[in-house]
Amino acid sequence: MNQTQKKQQSMDMTSGSITKLLIMFAVPLVIGNLFQQLYNTVDSLVVGNFVGSHALAAVGSTTSIINMIVMFFTGTSVGAGVVISRYYGAHDDEKLHIAVETTMAVTFICGIIFTGLGIFVAPYMLKFMSTPDDVLPSASVYLKIYFSGVFGLLVYNMGSAILRAVGDTKRPLYFLCLSSVMNIGLDLLFVVGFGMAIEGVAYATIISQFISAILVLIVLTRSTENYRLTWKDLRINKKIFRQILMVGLPTGFQQSLTSFSNVYVQSYINTFGSSCMAGWSSYSKIDQFVFLPMQSIGQASTTFMSQNLGAGNLPRAKKGTGVALRLALLITFASAGILFLFAPRLVAVFNQEPDVVRYGTMFLRMNVFMLAFCCPNQVVAGAMRGAGDSRTPMLIMLFSFVLFRQIYLYIATSICNTAAVVGFGYPVGWIVASVLVELYYMSGKWEKKINM
Numbered sequence: 001m002n003q004t005q006k007k008q009q010s011m012d013m014t015s016g017s018i019t020k021l022l023i024m025f026a027v028p029l030v031i032g033n034l035f036q037q038l039y040n041t042v043d044s045l046v047v048g049n050f051v052g053s054h055a056l057a058a059v060g061s062t063t064s065i066i067n068m069i070v071m072f073f074t075g076t077s078v079g080a081g082v083v084i085s086r087y088y089g090a091h092d093d094e095k096l097h098i099a100v101e102t103t104m105a106v107t108f109i110c111g112i113i114f115t116g117l118g119i120f121v122a123p124y125m126l127k128f129m130s131t132p133d134d135v136l137p138s139a140s141v142y143l144k145i146y147f148s149g150v151f152g153l154l155v156y157n158m159g160s161a162i163l164r165a166v167g168d169t170k171r172p173l174y175f176l177c178l179s180s181v182m183n184i185g186l187d188l189l190f191v192v193g194f195g196m197a198i199e200g201v202a203y204a205t206i207i208s209q210f211i212s213a214i215l216v217l218i219v220l221t222r223s224t225e226n227y228r229l230t231w232k233d234l235r236i237n238k239k240i241f242r243q244i245l246m247v248g249l250p251t252g253f254q255q256s257l258t259s260f261s262n263v264y265v266q267s268y269i270n271t272f273g274s275s276c277m278a279g280w281s282s283y284s285k286i287d288q289f290v291f292l293p294m295q296s297i298g299q300a301s302t303t304f305m306s307q308n309l310g311a312g313n314l315p316r317a318k319k320g321t322g323v324a325l326r327l328a329l330l331i332t333f334a335s336a337g338i339l340f341l342f343a344p345r346l347v348a349v350f351n352q353e354p355d356v357v358r359y360g361t362m363f364l365r366m367n368v369f370m371l372a373f374c375c376p377n378q379v380v381a382g383a384m385r386g387a388g389d390s391r392t393p394m395l396i397m398l399f400s401f402v403l404f405r406q407i408y409l410y411i412a413t414s415i416c417n418t419a420a421v422v423g424f425g426y427p428v429g430w431i432v433a434s435v436l437v438e439l440y441y442m443s444g445k446w447e448k449k450i451n452m
Contacts (some may be wrong), residue, residue: 011167013304014089014311018323022300026327028169029296032160035173035180037292041285042180043201046187048351053278055198056351058138060281061270064262065125065143069118072256073110073154077103077161079248082306082386083240084165084227089310093226095240100162100220101233102240107158111151118147129267135274138198145199149206152213159216165303166227175215183208247385250394261402261429268409268422272359276419279359282350283423286343286364290335290371294328298378301325305386309450321383321441328375336368343368363423370427373434380441389449392440400433 013021048056080103087096122143131139160172183204190200220229269280301324308317339346347360381393408428412421440446 011169012089013167013307013320014313014316018304018316018320019327022297022304022320022324022327025167025169025303026293026296026300028173029164029299030293032169032173032176033292033296034289035176037285037288041288042184042187043205044281044285044350046191046201047198048278048282050191051197053351053353053356054134054274055138056281056356057132057274057277058135058198059142059201060277060284061126061129061131061135061139061266062122062143062146063281063284064129064259064266065122066118066146067259068125068256068263069114069121069147070150070153071259072252073114074157075250075252075255076106076110076244076248077158078251078302078385079244079246079390080106080158081161081165082247082302082388083243084162085303085306085386086310088166088227089307096226097228097230097233098237099240099244100227100229101235102237103158103162103244104220104229105234105236106241106244107155111154114154115147115150118150119144122147125263129263130270132270132274132277135277142198142202145202146205149209152206152210155213156209156216159213159220162220162227163216164299165306166225167303167307171219172216175212175219178215179208179212182211247388247390250390251385254394254397257398258401261405264406264409265422265425268413268425269419272419272422275353275355276359278351278353278356279347279361280363280419280423282347282356282360283363283367285350286339286346286360287368287371290332290339290368291374293331293335294371294375294378297324297328297331298382301379302382302386305383309387314447314450317383317387321380324383325375325379328379329372332372332375333369336371339368340365359419362420366420366423367427370430373427373430376434376437376441377430380437384441384446387446387450389446392446393437396433396436396440400436401429404432405429 011021011025013025044056044059047059080099084096084099084103087099123140126136126139126143156175163169163172186204186207187201190196190204194200217229220227221231223229270277301321304320304324305317308314308320343361343364344357347357347364350356350360377397381397384390384393405425405428409422409425412425
C-alpha cells in the first residue's frame, strides 16, 4: 500500500487546520453514531407501531440495563483508543502492534463474560426497577435475546475504536450503515412479515451486530498498515494492558455506574404506568439525536489530544479542545431548536396514543436545550481522557450523575412526585458535572498526569 492510500484510511491530526481536522474526523462518527442509534430506535418504532405501547415501554425499559453492562466495556475501549492513538502519533509501530493484539484479546474474553453476566443479571434488574407486570414478560424476552448476541456488539465497538484511534472513521461508518439497514429490513421481516413480537426486533439487532463485527475484523486482519491484527500474535501484554486500564477502567466504571443510576430514574418513571414509560422511551430515543453529535466531537477531541501529545505538542492539543467545545455547543443548540418545535410529531412517530404523545412531548421540551450542559462532559472530559486523566472525570461524573442525581430524586419526589420532576433529574446531573469539569480543566491539574 502506498503512502497516499495510507493517508486516505488514517488521519494524522498533529498538523493542519484544527477545525477542519475535527470536522473531518467527527462527521463520519456523527453519521455512524446516528446509525448506531437506529438499532434501538428502529426497534422502538417497529414495536410501537406494529405491536403496541406496552411493547414500546418494554424496549424502553431495557435501555438502562443494557447500557449498564455494555457501557463498562465501551468505556474501557476508550482506554485502548487513547493508548493506540498515543503510539500512532509517536510513530512507535512495535508498541502499536502489541496494543492492537492486547486490545482484541481482551475483547474476546470480555465478550464471553458479558454474555453470561447480561443474561444472568437482566431478570433481577427488571424486578428491581419495579417493571409493571404488563411489561415485564416482553422486556425479559428482549433482554435475554439481546445479551445472547452481545459478543458481536463488543467486537465491533472495540475494532472500530482501534480504527478511530488512527484516524480511520470511514470504514467503521460504512459497516455500521450496512448493518443498520439490515437491521431495519430484518425488523420489518420478523415483526410484520413473520408476525413475531418483541423477540423479532431482538433477533434482528443481534444478527446485524454480528455482521458489523465480522466486517471490522476482516479489515483489521487484511490491513497492511501498522495497526494490522495478526491472529498468531494475539495475546495480552501486561504493561500495555495496565496502560489501557489506567484510562479505560475509570471511564468504564463511570459509564456503567451512571447507567445504573439511570436504572433508578427508570424505576421512578415506571411508577407512573406504561403510557409514561412509553413516552419516556420515545423521548430517550429522540434526544439521542441531539446528544450524538456532541458525543462524536468528544471522541474526536480524545483522539486529537492523544495524537498531539504523542507528538509532544501540548499547546495544539489544548487549542483543539476549545475548538471542539465551540463546535459541540453550536450544533447542540441548533438541533435542540428543531426538536423542540416538532416534539409532538416526533413522539407520535413512535406511538400515537394521546397519553404517550403528551408525556413524550413534555419530557422532550423540558430537557432538550439542557443537553448543552453535556457538551463539556463529552468534549472537555474526553480531552482529559486523551491526556491520560480518566480518574478525575470519573469522579466528577459519578458524583453528578449518581450521587447528586439520586439525592435530587429522593428529595424532589418527596415534595412533589410528578413525572416532570423525575424527568428533570437528568439535567440536574448534567449541570453539576458541566460546572465541575470546566473548573477542573481550567485549573490545569490534568496536565500533570499527561505522562502515562
